[in-house]
Amino acid sequence: MEEVISKSQLRHTMRSLFYNEYGTEELTKKSARICLNILKQKSYASASTVLFxxxxxxxxxxxxxxxxxxxxxxxxxxxxTIPHEKTIRPCVIYNFDRDVKKGYAGILEPIHDIVFNPSQIDLIIVPGRAFDHTCCRLGRGEGYYDRFFLTAPFSYKMGVAFDFQIVPRMEQSAHDVSVDCVVTDTIILMRQ
Structure with missing residues (x-):
C-alpha cells in the first residue's frame, strides 16, 4: 500500500523544491509546455467560458x-478574492492588460466587479501546491477553491502543475474537492 503524505509535509516539501531545486528559466520552459498541453485538451477547446x-x-x-x-x-x-468569506468570485475581464490590478495578497485581480454566474462556467483552470494520481488537489491551505467549486458543480475542473508536483497519494479531508484532470509538462492525469 502506498504511503499517504500529510498535507503539511507536502506543502513544506513543495515550497522547498520551488525555492531550492528549480530555477526561473526551467520553470518558464515547463510552463510553456504545460500551456501547449492545455491547448490540446478537448475541455479547453470546447469551453466558451473559462475561469483562470x-x-x-x-x-x-x-x-x-x-x-x-x-x-x-x-x-x-x-x-x-473575498477574504472574509474565504472564497472567490469569478469576474469578467475584457482586456487583460487594462482590467487587472494587484489585489488581496498581491495577486492580480479584476478591477471591475462584473460577476459571472459560477454555474455557467465551462472550464475552471486551477493551480495547486500538489496533486496526486487520483486528481486530489492540495492548495495553500485556506480552502478558497474548495468552497468555490461547490458553487460550480457542473464546471470541468482542470488542475495545472509541474511534473514534480505530482505525488502518488496524499491526505484528503472531507471538504477537499478533486479536479477532473491535471495537466503537467509531461503527463495528463484523468480522474477515474
Whole structure:
C-alpha cells in the first residue's frame, strides 16, 4: 500500500523544491509546455467560458492561455478574492492588460466587479501546491477553491502543475474537492 503524505509535509516539501531545486528559466520552459498541453485538451477547446487564476511566482504561468482565449473570443474570468468569506468570485475581464490590478495578497485581480454566474462556467483552470494520481488537489491551505467549486458543480475542473508536483497519494479531508484532470509538462492525469 502506498504511503499517504500529510498535507503539511507536502506543502513544506513543495515550497522547498520551488525555492531550492528549480530555477526561473526551467520553470518558464515547463510552463510553456504545460500551456501547449492545455491547448490540446478537448475541455479547453470546447469551453466558451473559462475561469483562470492569476499565477504567482511558484505557480504555472498560464498567461499565454489567457491571451489565446482572448484571441479566440472565449469569455475570460479572473477570480476576485473575498477574504472574509474565504472564497472567490469569478469576474469578467475584457482586456487583460487594462482590467487587472494587484489585489488581496498581491495577486492580480479584476478591477471591475462584473460577476459571472459560477454555474455557467465551462472550464475552471486551477493551480495547486500538489496533486496526486487520483486528481486530489492540495492548495495553500485556506480552502478558497474548495468552497468555490461547490458553487460550480457542473464546471470541468482542470488542475495545472509541474511534473514534480505530482505525488502518488496524499491526505484528503472531507471538504477537499478533486479536479477532473491535471495537466503537467509531461503527463495528463484523468480522474477515474
Amino acid at each position: 487564476y492569476m499565477p504567482l511566482a511558484d505557480e504555472v504561468d498560464i498567461t499565454p492561455i489567457i491571451l489565446h482565449s482572448a484571441k479566440n473570443n472565449k469569455t475570460i474570468l479572473i477570480p476576485k
